[in-house]
Amino acid sequence: MTTTAPAADSRVLALAHYAARGVLEQVLVRHGVTFQQQVALRAAVTADAPQTPDDLVTQVQGSLKSDTAGIRATLDELLAARLLVTDGPHLRPTDAGRELLAAVGAETAPVTARIWGGIPAADLAAAGRVLALVTERANAELVAPTG
Template sequence: MTTTPTLNGQVIGQAHYATRALLERALSRTDTTFNQSVVLNAVAGGVGSIDALVSRMTGALKIDEAAARATVAELTEKQLVEALPGDAVQVDLTEAGRTLQQQIQTALREITERLYGGIPAADLESAGRALTLITERANTELAN
């Protein structure tokens, strides 16, 4: 009989890295990095200010500002995001960027369906609450 492990950093990390490896595999087919996918999704979701993108990346991915700005620059060089006319601090997806972002979302939905499918909704809600609280506590400690 297999025992269910207690939720801890190791279990969370293993789930994160296994899931991320699947996403990275899908991203490699599009010549996109994980950080680039985060920016594409943020811009598609309405975050158009470069400063807001950088803030989101540094906060969520725990990377430094230079790496976040470099990611935005990479996407600009690849012509996947572009500055809005007359506003160098606001960006939007190009048509190619929109197509790529949609491909990435489709791949992510498929991964999510395979991994989370069949898990009872109550279990997912409970895990979501616990992980949100853990993230909040970690972010509080990092801010000090």
């Protein structure tokens, strides 16, 4: 398929994000998990050290820019679903939580390969650099004083 590439801007970025997220959410709904739950669970599973609820809230808030009360509610949902468990001051993923992420990964892998496959490495590297810069600048705007 040959198309004229649009210039990268906020709209193009948003369209790509929501298209890819839509694909993921089709898989997540089959497992009874929301996008935010998956992000929080992944943060717990991939952490190098046990995480407190505050640690996970900070990580998820940094990724999704969502409100802390909503993230805390998400952690409570994961605890209620026994995908996370309290271990002293920490929250740890359960075997069921790890298995869920593995199942979601296995289901999304072939779709991800189709979506990303065939894109030249140089294009991916250039897009990665641009997106990293956009993320850095947007994060700086979020903490900049308004006025």
